[in-house]
Amino acid sequence: MKESQSITNNLLMEVDVLSNRIRTIKQSFKTTHNKGLKERLVSENKSIFKRVNEIYKIAEILNKRSSGKINFSILLFEKTKRTLNENKFESNLFFI
Structure with a gap:
């Protein structure tokens, strides 16, 4: 199976957008006192985490x-791994 660089590149862009949204959600969660908004942010964070996974x-x-050379699939793998690790590391934010 040969890798489609176009699809891989689209997934890379999606992970980048999702990663930025996770950071925004966490910042919003810290600054809001609205219970309904906090519940929605937790729910959205879970669905984003699921998609990144x-x-x-x-x-x-x-x-x-x-093939071992540097390509989009290696970059995609590293980006998603770091996003998942960042989210796991900061997941206790929602239980403060």
Whole structure:
């Protein structure tokens, strides 16, 4: 199976957008006192985390099949891994 760089690049852009949205959600969560908004932010964070995890699984497969040289699949794998780790590290934010 040959990697489609266009699809991989689109996934990379999606992870970048989702990563930025996660940071925005966390900042909003810290500054708001509205209970309904906090619940919505927690829910949105969970759905974004789920999507990034799905992309991570795709990136893992692409990375295993890559030829070893630097390419978009390796970059996608690293970006999703870092986004997931960042979210796990800061997940206690929602339980303050």
